[in-house]
Amino acid sequence: MRYIDQAxxxxxxxxxxxxxxxxxxxxxxxxxxxxxxxxxxYDALGSRLFDAIxxxxxxxxxxxxxxxxxQHGAGMARHVPEGAVxxxxxxxSCAKAARLFPVLRPSAYVPVDISxxxxxxxxxxxxxxxxxxxxxxxxxxxxxxxxLGADANAWLAGRALSQQPRVxxxxxxxxxxxxxxxxxxxxxxxxxxxxxxGAGGGLLIGVDRVKPRDxxxxxxxxxxxxxxxxxxxxxxHVNRLLNADFxxxxxxxxxxxxxxxxxxxxxxxAMGTQTVRWPGGERTFADxxxxxxxxxxxxxxxxxxxxxxxxxxxAPKHWTDANGWFSVFWAPV
Numbered sequence: 001m002r003y004i005d006q007a008x009x010x011x012x013x014x015x016x017x018x019x020x021x022x023x024x025x026x027x028x029x030x031x032x033x034x035x036x037x038x039x040x041x042y043d044a045l046g047s048r049l050f051d052a053i054x055x056x057x058x059x060x061x062x063x064x065x066x067x068x069x070x071q072h073g074a075g076m077a078r079h080v081p082e083g084a085v086x087x088x089x090x091x092x093s094c095a096k097a098a099r100l101f102p103v104l105r106p107s108a109y110v111p112v113d114i115s116x117x118x119x120x121x122x123x124x125x126x127x128x129x130x131x132x133x134x135x136x137x138x139x140x141x142x143x144x145x146x147x148l149g150a151d152a153n154a155w156l157a158g159r160a161l162s163q164q165p166r167v168x169x170x171x172x173x174x175x176x177x178x179x180x181x182x183x184x185x186x187x188x189x190x191x192x193x194x195x196x197x198g199a200g201g202g203l204l205i206g207v208d209r210v211k212p213r214d215x216x217x218x219x220x221x222x223x224x225x226x227x228x229x230x231x232x233x234x235x236x237h238v239n240r241l242l243n244a245d246f247x248x249x250x251x252x253x254x255x256x257x258x259x260x261x262x263x264x265x266x267x268x269x270a271m272g273t274q275t276v277r278w279p280g281g282e283r284t285f286a287d288x289x290x291x292x293x294x295x296x297x298x299x300x301x302x303x304x305x306x307x308x309x310x311x312x313x314x315a316p317k318h319w320t321d322a323n324g325w326f327s328v329f330w331a332p333v
Contacts (some may be wrong), residue, residue, distance in 0.1 A: 006309055008127040008135035009152045022241050029283050035292035036234060038177050038266075039143050040239040042092075042115040043237045049230040051093055056226060058218040061173050064326040065206045066099075070318040071329070073103045079317060079330045081200040083107040083155065084165040085194065087238055088144055089174070091119060094126050096171045101130065107164050110152065112138040120291070134159055143178070146189040148196075166197035173208035173326070175298040176263070180307070184295075187311035195312075202332040203313060210298045212324050213257045220255035220264050220296070226255035231266055239316045244278035254290065301327050 011064070028035045041050070054062035055119055069076070082105045088097045101109075109130075113119040116139035120187045123137045136155050140146075148156075156162050175183050187203070194201040220227055231253045235246035250269040258265050267290040275284040285310030304327070308316045312333035320327045 006316075008123045008137055009155060010120060010137040010139065010177070011125070011149070011155075013141075013149065016023075025238060025242055026278070026281060030281070033290060033292055034283065038294040039114050039141060040237055040241070041230065041234050041294070042113070042118075042251060043233070043240075044087040044118045046121070046230060046233050046237060047115045047118040048115075049226065049233060053222070053230060056224065057066065057224045058222045059227075060215065060219055061208055061326060062205075064321050064323075065171060065173070065328065066096075068206075068319055068321050068326060068328050069096075069100065073100065073214055075319065076204065076330060077103045078329070079332070080104050080167055080202070080204060081165040081252075084167040084201060085161055085169045085197060087148075087166060088112060088192075089146070089170040090114075090169060090172065090304055091122075092217075093122050094119075098126060098130070099167055101133070104167070106167070108134040108155045108156070108159065109134070110138060110148075112140050112142055112146075112256045114139070114141050119251065134161075142203055143182075143186070146186060146193065148193060157264065163185075163200065163229060164196040165201040167201055168194055168203045169205075170203065171206040171328075172204050173296070175205060176208055176299070177295060178297075180297070183309060184301075184311055186315075190256070191312040191333060200332070203308070204331060205329050205331070206328060207299050207301075207304050207327045208296065208302060209261060209320075209325055209327060211323075213259070215325075216264055216298065217255055220266060221253065225253075227266075229257070231268055231293055235268070242278040246276050247270050249273070250274055251291070262298050264294075264296040264298070265292065266296075267292050267321045299327075304329065 053059050085108045086106035093112045093113050119137050127135050167242040232248040235248040240244050250271050254267040254269050269290045270285040272287050276283050288308040305316050308331040316329050316331040318327045
């Protein structure tokens with residue numbers, strides 16, 4: 001069946017609500033030390049700033065992962081079933097998945113992202129370039145719960161795709177943003193989504209690996225300051241969501257490698273005492289106090305393979321680059 005000139009469908013499960021209470025945000029701001037989930041990076045501007053980060057010479061993950069796919073894509077395709085429904089977590093610009101369409105040959109494409117407006121725009125452009133491929137955008141906060149839901153399942157059923165194998169695609173090492181127990185919970189949910197489809201499905205996931213401290217820290221603190229702008233833009237997004245009064249220019253970007261936890265940490269550090277207010281609350285930050293905005297865990301391949309098995313997947317296979325900096329895992333259901 002051809003889907004020429006078909007507009008992509010969209011299901012919006014995440015509803016950004018400026019000025020709403022957002023208890024998760026408030027709880028993070030009030031805890032000690034204060035923290036904000038990295039999912040709040042991704043308003044429309046934050047998504048575009050992240051796209052710019054991926055072009056920076058210091059930011060190795062995107063180009064290294066792309067090299068792994070370019071070198072080993074044919075080998076991956078021998079494990080990934082042709083005609084699968086491709087579910088793209090944190091899809092953003094959808095570019096990584098789109099480059100794999102000729103190799104993986106999916107029967108449908110379902111990108112998932114919390115940045116609803118950005119995903120709508122990118123998906124509409126992508127559908128124009130691939131008019132034969134059915135597409136369903138899911139505006140979803142999958143960090144809380146990843147499940148397709150009734151509308152998405154009905155869309156698949158309407159195209160006779162309910163029992164097609166499902167492949168969850170999660171590139172970019174974004175799994176590193178989750179604490180290990182949170183990562184396990186998400187992988188368990190991904191396993192359940194794959195298992196609900198036909199036989200042969202699984203998970204195709206990019207994982208950043210442990211490497212020298214200077215390489216890691218430069219990747220998250222670039223010379224041009226794009227990552228710093230991305231980090232500070234989080235405060236602008238929080239201001240809109242909470243009607244808060246953060247002054248982004250009064251906060252310094254900090255990125256460091258925590259070797260004990262095997263993770264890069266990003267923080268915003270107060271330059272002078274800062275009192276931040278929002279309807280119903282406020283928090284005073286001392287000079288030099290930090291607001292924790294992101295973790296990015298770096299894995300050893302054998303440890304991540306164990307995590308996949310714990311989540312219920314079968315024996316995984318992985319591919320890497322010549323330097324052993326990045327791995328792409330295939331884990332069958």
